Amino acid sequence: MKEPLTDELLEELLSAPDPHTFMRGHRLHARSLSDYLQQLLDEKGLRRIDVIHAAGLNETFGYQIFTGARKAGRDKVLQLAFAMRLTLRETNRLLKLAGSNELYCKNRRDAIIIFCLTNGCSLRETDDELYRFGEDTIC
Template identity: 65%
Template sequence: MAETGDGRRDGEPLTEELLAELLAAPDPAVFADAHDLVHRDLATYLNELLLAKGRRRVEVVRAAELNETFGYQIFKGRRGAGRDTVLRLAIALGCDLVETRRLLQAAGVNELYCKDRRDAIIIFCIDRGYSLRRVDDELYRLGERTLGE
């Protein structure tokens, strides 16, 4: 996603603007309805991304280096996924930082935090579109636990 000069990504409102609008709303439901806010589960969002990116589940599961049965169960919503598995799927899908953040939220795991050394490396790699193998190489080179461990 391209960032505009004011820090917005593709016309998305800034978080601060949304917060001000939420606090000014007469009711949280009015705000949620106006912005079509819904909680997406991991499987739903993964499948939305598959469709949007024109990818096939089998190629993403393989690129994420996941056991095929386990990967399919995640996509079907039968199994949850830990943080590193979600990151592997995001990288295999070619997600940008916003999509990766949303996937992590949908999975109910911690988001990437740039003040954490390992997370900073992962953020850097995702921003540059690195493959899973290259992300793991960078993590290993810099003495951090890889996503495949």
């Protein structure tokens, strides 16, 4: 099931008679990175092992990220985002849940990543672009 947009939820909250009414209608809880990764796998029909391999992660480390046993740094999360072919919105949500900064278009490296992500580039193609511009690669 697709998650409602934040704007839609905000509209419902503001039109509710009180916060309790709104909360009863929505199961709002602190979502974890592993919960969101599983949701994305389900929505996109992907297998965890395939994503881990496509991301170029060590299998054990990848599984630990998916189960929440280990934290992932920003670049590891970006590797997963490219492997899952996430949208910019999904990638930023993933980064935020991982405790990392969202992609920011005023940052030169992030701008290149945003461009590549939204234009369907692979992780390797993105690293090539970053290298070409003299920026740190993701992998």
